[in-house]
Amino acid sequence: MNLNRYGAQQTLRAVSFICNAPQAQSVSLVGDFNHWNPTANPMKQMPDKAWAVMVELKHGHHRYAFLVDGQLTLDPRGQGITRNDKNERVSLIPVS
Amino acid sequence: MKASPAGRRGSKPKSPATKPLAGPSGKIHPVVIYPFRQPGDDTDLKELYQLVARLNREKDIYSRPITVIDRKTHYANEGNKQYLGFRKNTVARHSDILDVWAVDTCQMWYSGLGLAFERGGQQDVYWLIPGDFNYGTAMGREVLSRLHDLPEICLELQQDLCIGEIATDHNNSKQLIDTYGTFALLYNWFPVEAQAIRSYTERPRSEFFAVRHGFLHEVFRQRWYAYEQTVVMLLHAVFSDKRISRFLVGNISDLPEGRESIASAMQQVERTERVLKTLWRHRHQSKPGWAGEYRVLDSQSEQVRRTALLILQNLLG
Numbered sequence: 001m002n003l004n005r006y007g008a009q010q011t012l013r014a015v016s017f018i019c020n021a022p023q024a025q026s027v028s029l030v031g032d033f034n035h036w037n038p039t040a041n042p043m044k045q046m047p048d049k050a051w052a053v054m055v056e057l058k059h060g061h062h063r064y065a066f067l068v069d070g071q072l073t074l075d076p077r078g079q080g081i082t083r084n085d086k087n088e089r090v091s092l093i094p095v096s
Numbered sequence: 097m098k099a100s101p102a103g104r105r106g107s108k109p110k111s112p113a114t115k116p117l118a119g120p121s122g123k124i125h126p127v128v129i130y131p132f133r134q135p136g137d138d139t140d141l142k143e144l145y146q147l148v149a150r151l152n153r154e155k156d157i158y159s160r161p162i163t164v165i166d167r168k169t170h171y172a173n174e175g176n177k178q179y180l181g182f183r184k185n186t187v188a189r190h191s192d193i194l195d196v197w198a199v200d201t202c203q204m205w206y207s208g209l210g211l212a213f214e215r216g217g218q219q220d221v222y223w224l225i226p227g228d229f230n231y232g233t234a235m236g237r238e239v240l241s242r243l244h245d246l247p248e249i250c251l252e253l254q255q256d257l258c259i260g261e262i263a264t265d266h267n268n269s270k271q272l273i274d275t276y277g278t279f280a281l282l283y284n285w286f287p288v289e290a291q292a293i294r295s296y297t298e299r300p301r302s303e304f305f306a307v308r309h310g311f312l313h314e315v316f317r318q319r320w321y322a323y324e325q326t327v328v329m330l331l332h333a334v335f336s337d338k339r340i341s342r343f344l345v346g347n348i349s350d351l352p353e354g355r356e357s358i359a360s361a362m363q364q365v366e367r368t369e370r371v372l373k374t375l376w377r378h379r380h381q382s383k384p385g386w387a388g389e390y391r392v393l394d395s396q397s398e399q400v401r402r403t404a405l406l407i408l409q410n411l412l413g
Contacts, residue, residue, distance in 0.1 A: 080342055081342045082341035
């Protein structure tokens with residue numbers, strides 16, 4: 001429920017996500033911001049085997065998770081935990 | 097695995113001055129619980145009331161903050177010029193003071209949230225802010241800059257309850273009480289709900305939380321306990337399938353005045369047991385055969401409590 005009350009929430013901020021899943025074949029970032037679409041934000045494996053992606057998010061709080069080989073996975077370093085519309089546990093990130 | 101704003105390690109805390117995204121029809125009602133014991137050094141309180149002053153200025157987002165002060169605190173400080181000056185010039189300036197006679201902190205919550213609730217409306221969110229934390233330290237200021245996330249999460253993500261969690265080390269007294277006391281007792285009396293609660297938080301007795309109007313209304317219609325009310329609210333949230341979130345507000349320790357002795361730890365475990373027993377009876381006493389089941393759980397509970405107290409005595413005593 002991001003309401004158009006201030007200009008601030010219209011500002012996009014680049015946010016990097018890192019998922020440490022060295023054995024995974026594919027990892028993607030899913031969340032409210034991409035309608036939980038598994039193909040919208042694929043993550044790229046880095047030389048240290050961690051997976052990374054950068055996305056631009058609006059000011060506010062966003063629900064997200066990593067899709068690790070098709071399995072919804074919480075971010076253990078995430079700042080919060082909540083549930084998505086399917087009642088699955090997902091992570092929370094604040095963006096200022 | 098981590099998510100962080102680009103170019104940083106770890107997520108950047110939002111400035112408390114950042115405009116939150118409160119809904120046009122939903123207001124945030126801050127309720128501050130003034131420390132029971134007036135601290136000798138008011139650095140922490142001054143820092144807290146800088147936040148309260150900012151909230152008080154943001155009238156389109158926040159309703160006038162409420163500060164709940166126990167009358168015992170007031171009378172114990174009748175001759176304390178520092179307290180009287182701070183109360184008059186800072187607390188009363190930036191918030192409405194609610195003076196109450198309270199048997200315990202949770203009764204102060206009840207009075208403060210109750211007053212805020214009567215001022216609020218369907219879309220509103222109520223934000224409890226405990227006053228007895230070390231907000232004056234660098235980490236405390238960090239926490240103050242994150243606390244506003246709790247009511248904002250309720251508003252933006254339509255959550256019924258958002259619990260603020262404080263990270264502590266494993267030997268922290270609060271952590272020990274929750275691990276060996278609170279959760280052990282919860283697993284005895286409400287095993288299914290306890291698992292659900294633990295999937296969100298390790299700190300089910302947190303004093304940092306925000307609650308939506310509708311859920312607070314439901315909780316107010318239930319029995320309100322003088323202590324461990326956060327555990328009760330979490331149980332009610334799980335009973336009725338409410339939307340719960342947990343948000344990390346930082347890593348802080350209590351003020352020295354509020355640190356647990358072994359006697360205090362024991363009291364907290366005993367109180368938790370008493371609340372859970374009463375709540376269990378409340379929910380089951382209309383069912384046939386409840387008394388037999390209660391006797392079994394009560395017997396197990398005594399063993400759990402004794403074990404918890406033994407462990408706490410070994411670790412804190």
